[in-house]
Amino acid sequence: MSDYRWRDSPDTIARLVNANEIQTMSTQQVLLKPNEACAMIVDGRIGDILTETLLKNMAGGFSRWIGDKMGVTANDRRLLFAMTGPMDYWIPFEGQIADGEAVKGFANLRMRMNLEDVPKLLNFFANNAPVLTRDGMISIISSEVNARVVAPCLASCATAADLRAGSFLDRFEMTAESEMRNLLSNLGFTLLKAFPITNPTDMELVKKHRASVQAQTAGTQANVEAQLAHYSQTETLTLARIELETNVARAQARGQVTVELESELKELRAQEARWDAERSHARGKMELRNEEADAKTKRAMDMFAGVQDRKAERIANQQNFQNQRMEQQNDIQTKMMEMAANSGALTPEVMQEFLKQQTAQKAVDGSGSANTNMAPNTCACGTALTPGWKACPSCGSPIA
Amino acid sequence: MIGTPIDVLPYVRGIQLVLTGYNGYTKGSRFENDKIIREEISRASTRVRSHMQNIFDLQFKEGNMGLARAAKQCMEECDYLIEDVAKSASGMEHAFLSGQRSPSNKDLKKLIKHDHEVIEMVTKGINLANSSEFSIATSEGDPKQLIMQTTQLLSSCRGFYGARAKILAGLKQKQIKK
Numbered sequence: 001m002s003d004y005r006w007r008d009s010p011d012t013i014a015r016l017v018n019a020n021e022i023q024t025m026s027t028q029q030v031l032l033k034p035n036e037a038c039a040m041i042v043d044g045r046i047g048d049i050l051t052e053t054l055l056k057n058m059a060g061g062f063s064r065w066i067g068d069k070m071g072v073t074a075n076d077r078r079l080l081f082a083m084t085g086p087m088d089y090w091i092p093f094e095g096q097i098a099d100g101e102a103v104k105g106f107a108n109l110r111m112r113m114n115l116e117d118v119p120k121l122l123n124f125f126a127n128n129a130p131v132l133t134r135d136g137m138i139s140i141i142s143s144e145v146n147a148r149v150v151a152p153c154l155a156s157c158a159t160a161a162d163l164r165a166g167s168f169l170d171r172f173e174m175t176a177e178s179e180m181r182n183l184l185s186n187l188g189f190t191l192l193k194a195f196p197i198t199n200p201t202d203m204e205l206v207k208k209h210r211a212s213v214q215a216q217t218a219g220t221q222a223n224v225e226a227q228l229a230h231y232s233q234t235e236t237l238t239l240a241r242i243e244l245e246t247n248v249a250r251a252q253a254r255g256q257v258t259v260e261l262e263s264e265l266k267e268l269r270a271q272e273a274r275w276d277a278e279r280s281h282a283r284g285k286m287e288l289r290n291e292e293a294d295a296k297t298k299r300a301m302d303m304f305a306g307v308q309d310r311k312a313e314r315i316a317n318q319q320n321f322q323n324q325r326m327e328q329q330n331d332i333q334t335k336m337m338e339m340a341a342n343s344g345a346l347t348p349e350v351m352q353e354f355l356k357q358q359t360a361q362k363a364v365d366g367s368g369s370a371n372t373n374m375a376p377n378t379c380a381c382g383t384a385l386t387p388g389w390k391a392c393p394s395c396g397s398p399i400a
Numbered sequence: 401m402i403g404t405p406i407d408v409l410p411y412v413r414g415i416q417l418v419l420t421g422y423n424g425y426t427k428g429s430r431f432e433n434d435k436i437i438r439e440e441i442s443r444a445s446t447r448v449r450s451h452m453q454n455i456f457d458l459q460f461k462e463g464n465m466g467l468a469r470a471a472k473q474c475m476e477e478c479d480y481l482i483e484d485v486a487k488s489a490s491g492m493e494h495a496f497l498s499g500q501r502s503p504s505n506k507d508l509k510k511l512i513k514h515d516h517e518v519i520e521m522v523t524k525g526i527n528l529a530n531s532s533e534f535s536i537a538t539s540e541g542d543p544k545q546l547i548m549q550t551t552q553l554l555s556s557c558r559g560f561y562g563a564r565a566k567i568l569a570g571l572k573q574k575q576i577k578k
Contacts, residue, residue, distance in 0.1 A: 034487055052435070052490075084482070087468070114446065115439075174468060177475075178460050181453075192479050 004028040004058060006081040007036075013137055014082035014121050016130040019059040028060030029054060035085035038147075041078040041117045051084065061354035082121055086112040086192055088311045089134060091142045093196075095154040103154055103163065106196035111189040121187030148179035148194070151257065160201045172196050311388050323359060329361060348384055408509045411516040418519065425508045434490040435517045441485045441561065444522040448550060449478035451529035455536060455547065467536075470544055474529075474551040481558045488561070489568050510567050518561050525553045 002024070006015050020030055031054050033040055038055060040047035057064070058079060067073040091107045113121075117349070124132055124140070153172045157163055176194035184191055200208060333354065340346040377385045379392040391398045412424040419440050433544035504543050530545035 084480075084486070106507070112483070114482075115442075121571050170465075174465075178457055179473065181457070190479070192476075328483060 001056070001061075004030040006030060006079075007083070009133070011134040012083075012131060013087065013134060014080065014118075014124075014132040016060075016121075016125045016131075017079040017081065019077040022059035023065070024060035025059050027064070028059045028082075029056045030058050031055075032311075035083060036258070037082050037084045037113075037115050037118045039074075039080040039082070040124070041080060041119070042074045043076050043312055049115055049118055051115060080118060080121060080125075082118045082188075084111055084113045084115060084118070085112050087134070089138050089141070091138050091145050093142075093146050093150040095146070095150050097154050097157040097163070097201075099159060101160055102203050103201055104161070105199050107150060107172075107194065107197055108139070108195040109145070111184065111191055111192060113188050114190060117190070118187065119189035123188075140187070141180070142178055145176070145180065145184050149176045149194070160204050161294065163196075163198045163201075164349050169195055190252075193210045262346070293341050296396060297393065300391065300396060303391070304393050305391065307388060307390065313366055326361075333358065370379065405509060408512045411512050414510075414516050415519060416569075418523075423508075423535060424512050431490060435512070436486045437519070438488065438490075441518060441522055441557075442482050442514070444519070444526055445478045445481045445485070445554070448522075448525050448529040448554065449475050451474045451479065451526075452532045452550070454549070455533055455543070458536070467544055467547065470547045474547055476553065477551050477554040478559070479553055481561070484558055484561060489565055503576060505566055511564070514560075514564060518557060522546065525550055525557065528553060 004022070006012075006017060030038070032051050034052050037049055037051045039049045059077070064073060087110070088109060091109065092105075093105050093107055095103065096102055098121045121132065128136070147171065153168065153175055154163075156171065157168060162168055173194045177191055180191055180194075337346065337354065340350055377387075377399070379385050379393040379395065379396065381392060383392050383394040385392065385399055389399050404476040409425060412422070413424045414493060415424075415437075419436050422433055422436050423429055452471045452474040456468050456475060459468040460463075461473060528546055528550040530542045531541075535543040535546055
């Protein structure tokens with residue numbers, strides 16, 4: 001028993017095999033995988049449709065040959081093998097969108113065959129070679145796809161940008177689902193998915209070129225800006241470095257100067273301290289002198305105050321004496337005047353003589369007091385001296 | 401399983417009402433039963449897809465893109481479910497000394513219940529799809545809601561069907577007794 005291979009290329013979709021033409025000594029068997037199906041057409045009738053099984057004794061072998069010779073087997077036995085899994089078909093198309101721009105691309109149709117639809121492939125094999133390949137399938141459906149699906153969908157696109165819109169993909173798929181059903185159903189296929197892939201149009205290429213040029217320009221601009229920024233950074237860095245170095249040098253110089261100044265300052269401070277000490281010493285001495293002078297002055301002032309007190313006392317005594325004397329004279333004169341009045345001797349001449357004596361008496365009293373108020377002299381040290389002082393209060397020199 | 405256990409008999413009977421030939425994974429017919437179930441789910445999904453296809457065609461041509469889009473989504477969900485079912489595991493019978501664990505009776509009982517529930521779910525999906533088409537035809541009710549419910553149900557069905565892979569974990573290693 002030998003294995004029969006109905007599919008020798010990935011592009012093979014279906015094959016119609018005439019079992020009577022397989023004349024081999026060994027019996028042929030075929031293994032049907034889950035995505036493969038085999039419809040048996042015996043004497044013109046569609047029999048079982050098998051999948052996921054090992055189909056033994058499908059053709060060939062001595063027993064079948066004997067049966068044929070004896071006429072106990074079917075006259076016509078055909079096996080229709082097909083792939084039932086989803087397969088992609090790329091259909092090239094060319095068209096125009098609404099603004100007249102040419103569009104090229106591919107329409108992808110993903111199709112599957114239901115198990116019970118496998119015999120429908122007989123519609124194809126009735127007028128074609130017994131092998132259906134992917135290219136054969138594309139050649140069958142391409143014209144209808146272009147006419148029914150691609151052209152109407154492209155016509156609804158105003159610009160090339162509409163080709164990239166999701167709504168275009170939706171419309172394309174729905175149109176394919178609706179418009180291609182008749183043909184695909186006749187062939188036994190079920191459309192699972194459809195979508196277009198359009199090449200860039202001429203205008204899109206122009207836009208792409210423009211965008212790339214702009215991008216290049218922008219890139220150059222960015223590079224220039226980056227370079228400028230780099231230079232600026234370098235400049236800033238260099239300036240900062242120079243400034244730093246200058247600052248360092250300046251700081252060093254300043255530090256040196258500071259050190260020198262500090263040493264000078266130290267000397268100056270030492271000098272200042274010396275001078276301060278000397279000044280303190282001198283001030284102490286001066287204060288001592290001042291205190292001594294103050295003490296002398298105080299002593300002179302005290303002495304002067306004593307003199308003044310005594311003078312005031314003497315003047316007061318003199319004044320009292322004068323007042324008493326004047327009162328006594330006044331009393332005497334009054335008594336005299338009374339005696340004169342009593343004796344009738346108070347004549348104008350007596351009165352006039354009385355007034356003359358009175359005036360002369362006052363003049364004598366006045367001259368006595370004027371002598372006591374003499375103008376002060378001046379000492380050799382410049383201090384004004386009051387009469388009655390015995391010594392100068394400032395210098396202490398005796399007054400003659 | 402040599403015979404059908406009594407506790408899963410109602411489920412088997414329920415499935416048998418819609419699938420002749422189903423006998424609940426009895427010995428020697430496991431793959432056939434599995435295939436029957438899968439084909440039934442595929443068939444039911446195709447029915448849902450047909451309804452949605454009708455709705456889609458009509459609504460797309462009338463320019464009612466909202467409903468057309470919803471119907472298209474439902475169709476895609478049907479395609480996914482069909483593909484999931486077509487390419488799902490059916491469990492393996494392993495040689496006694498292979499070191500692999502074949503599905504036990506307990507697993508198969510679970511599988512029968514699961515089959516019943518999946519078929520019920522897909523049948524509900526068919527009813528909903530039918531109702532949505534009917535709703536459009538009679539202009540009664542909210543067809544979009546029905547379409548979306550159908551999509552949701554099919555989506556749930558996909559997920560639920562995926563649980564078979566767990567039940568049919570034939571490649572699981574036998575537990576080694578210490």
